Amino acid sequence: MIRVGVNGYGTIGKRVADAVAVQADMELVGVTKTSPDYGAEAALRRGYDLYVAIDDRADEFEDAGLGIAGTLDDLLDAVDVIVDCAPGGVGERNRPTYEAHDTPAIYQGGEDAAIADASFNARASGEIGDVGSLRVVSCNTTGLSRLLAPLDEAYGVEKARVTLVRRGGDPSETDRGPINDVVPDPATVPSHHGPDVNTILPDVDVDTAALKAPVTGMHTHSVNVTLGGEPTTDEVRELLRDETRLFLIPERAGIDGAGTLKDYAADIGRDRGDLWENCVWEESISVEGKDLYLFQNVHQEADVVPENVDAVRTLATDISREESTARTNEALGVGLDSLLSDGGAGRNQIAAGD
Template sequence: MIHVGINGYGTIGKRVAAAVDAQPDMTVVGVSKRSLDHEAAAAVDRGFDLYVPDTAADDSGGSCDISLTGSTTALIAESDIIVDATPAGVGADNAEQYAQTDTAVVFQGGEASTVAPTSFCARANYAETVGQAATRVVSCNTTGLARLISPLDEQFGVASVDCTLIRRGGDPTQSNRGPINDIVPDPVTVPSHHAADLQTVLPSIDVMTKGVTVPATLMHVHSLTVCLASAPSVDAVHDCLREERRIELVMSAYGQDTCADLRESAYDQDRHRGDVWENCVWSESIAVDGRSLSLLQAIHQQADVIPENIDAIRALAAADDAETSRQITNDALGVGLTGSLA
């Protein structure tokens, strides 16, 4: 059993904890959270031991009667692997504390790539992280791109990628974010940071990315043009993507017209929190003109990196190879079992 601690219990941390809990070869040591609020209470109700930062007693206000197990320092010491799911930038602040222990660390994509010796996407570069002391799971958007490009590159050869990212403004609970009724170049400079981030896991691919942020909270959408080394048929592209359990071919003709439809589908399947772990590629959007492939895909920003975090834990623990780890993760969570185009 791999003993896993989760430091940070927000959007990503709570999902990683549940996903670790679902694995046959992992156990949750506990979760650490600064604010002793309704989310902390839910963690304890769920059976997770709750730890707090050493400095948190002053911050929590003490108004909640929530049972605490110990300090974050203790959680780190008791864990083989820590998943740092603290807010972007805080992970880098925590890095020194982790480095003084024998506990390996999974950082999130909000950190700079320099936070760890490798950046990680299970489909792109699992082996690089095997046996390392730390890695960084790339962001939701980069994960979505790497998962798509890797099989295309293997099967057809990818010369270059041009992607416009239509980014959600914030997650549903981030009521302090915008925009309202606007379309915002984000960043206004080209290429956006996503291009360099993708190259941390797929260094040989020529990438252009541009980003705009819009008033939506459910998913990101990617508009892609991929220049291939060969000229496959549309059917061959379908077949290639259908092999990938973390890619779902969705269809407008099947009522999957929008991001909201995709999330509704996940709720209808009783998925926890309506999570969509898979890239959702619209089948009707797949177009091939010679060596140029175009398509549209949606990415659930809260969920797609969760299976990657699980695989990153196994890679750090040197427990399995990439394919085995992905299969265990997929089976345990139910990834790619919707069969919407079966």
């Protein structure tokens, strides 16, 4: 049993906590909060032990009537792995604390790559040896790595060029922008996302250009990949369909954007309407000569969640990444297979009463 703590119960932390809690080989010891807000209440309602991330704020929790189990130091002493889900940059400030407790740590993609011994994506990372810390790359880098790895393995990638139309903030981040504009962010090209992909896939040539839009649902990627070969459109569709963390959205489903995607996720019973998979519009997948084009959406709140679970196993056990991925997918239900897909791949699920 791997004992896991989550430091920072925000957008990512609460989802990682839920995901850890349903793994048969993991125990969620507790989560931390910096203040007694609705998230702290929600953690208690879900039955999670609550630890105070900042020692001298314990009184605030007591005043609010929210019982706490201890401080971050207590949590670090009780776990095999701490998953840092603090806001970007705060992980770097937390690192000395983890090291002082000799607690192996997982960081998020908002930190510099240098924070950890290796950057991590369950599908695309190369061999990872004996390390004491990992950094799960950001939602966008995760989405790109999952897509480029199978393409590179099957055909070789001569060059990938991606425009990222990023969401301005999460649904609960009411103070974010832009409002009523699409802004180059950064205006310099390429953006940092391409180099970040290279922390996972060092040999893939990828340029990225990043925009920010006044939406909160998902990131949208417009992808061009010049391939090493000339597969047919159908061959690429089948290649991508075989990936468990890519979801090919069937044209006939009537799903036209992040709103309907998340509506679909909620419809089929996904907690919080989360989409852990890259969502690729099947009809957008087109090959012209060596050039592949497609649109994909990435749910910034969710796609790194199964990767964090796999990172925990990579850090704490000798279980292979393939086996870990299979366990995580099974426990969470990762791997959308629409009944409306061409070829009826999912039709048996009706018979199975899913």
